[in-house]
Amino acid sequence: MNKRKIRVLIADDSALMRKALREILSSDPEIEVVDTARDGEDAVKKALELEPDVITMDVNMPGMDGLTALQYIVEKEICPVIMVSSLTQEGALITFEALELGAFDYVAKPGGTISLNIKRISEELIEKVKIAGREGVLSKIKKRLRRPVEYRKDLVRAEKQLIPAGEVKKAVTIGISTGGPKTLMEIIPELPADLDATVFIVQHMPPNFTASFAKRLDQYSQIPIKEAEAGDIVNNNSGYLGKGGYHLLLRQSNNDIRIRLSTKPEMLFVPSVNVMMEAVLEVFGKNTVGVLLTGMGDDGADAMVKIKRAGGITI
Secondary structure, three states, X not given: OOOOOEEXXXXXXXXXXXXXXXXXXXXXXXXXXEEEEOOHHHHHHHHHHHOOXXXXXXXXXXXXXXXXXXXXXXXXXXXXXXXXXXXXXXXXXXXXXXXXXXXXXXXXXXXXXOOHHHHHHHHHHHHHHHHHXXXXXXXXXXHHHOOOHHHHHHHOOOOOOOEEHHHOOOEEEEEEOOOHHHHHHHHHXXXXXXXXXXXXEEEOOOHHHHHHHHHHHHHHOOOOXXXXXXXXXXXXXXXXXXXXOOEEEEEEXXXXXXXXXXXXXXXXOOOOHHHHHHHHHHHHHHHEXXXXXXXXXXXXXXXXXXXXXXXXXXX
């Protein structure tokens, strides 16, 4: 018996973008594009009529924009929504707002003008649509929205203390891909202020997005979280998010541990979870915890094995 295809509705005000996204998604035998919509109002109408499994939603559209349409679709519990946003600072801020409103995930479209560059995101888009189309995803989103991140704001108003890493030699490494931003926004507020460890995070994310995302996480975290910058002194009870386009590495001296960034080695994912975890393991040894969260790829799998063999903890 043939496996049921994942039914997708595409919402974008650009005819060229709708065509490009349709071609990308239709190239996968497990996905069926049931229709397209030219604005938010059209998307909501067709979502109610067609009941798709997944919607890809442009952020900026005339009339009813993507965020407004997203809120309605989430409220009506129609299906998971993947936002398609621009690779700009403003696009990053709107994207993270969409995630807080209930979007499943996002895809950042490259370049300013529509071109063949859109095909660069084809693998990422198909992967995220397949994950969003799985049974049970919508119920998880509803559960998350019933427990929004704002509920921890009262706990993070106190001044966050920076403690040099030299006083404690423990590290938690977190690797995350598809579905990652919303998952991290659930996990990070749960980390206690007295965690007694340094947290290193690699999220597969474009360069313009990581700084905004680090600030977003810091707003809800009980420990200070920042985008990793070259030369940063690593502090205990602090978190560092890998900078988009650079591998997160460490440099140890007699007195401290510092962040080092590099574009080498060239890999599919930069920053790479494997590279970050192995760099942390080299410094912290058996006092390293490896956490590998959502996604379909294998980035981080090799490093998790090495952490386990070194006597560390893997989750």
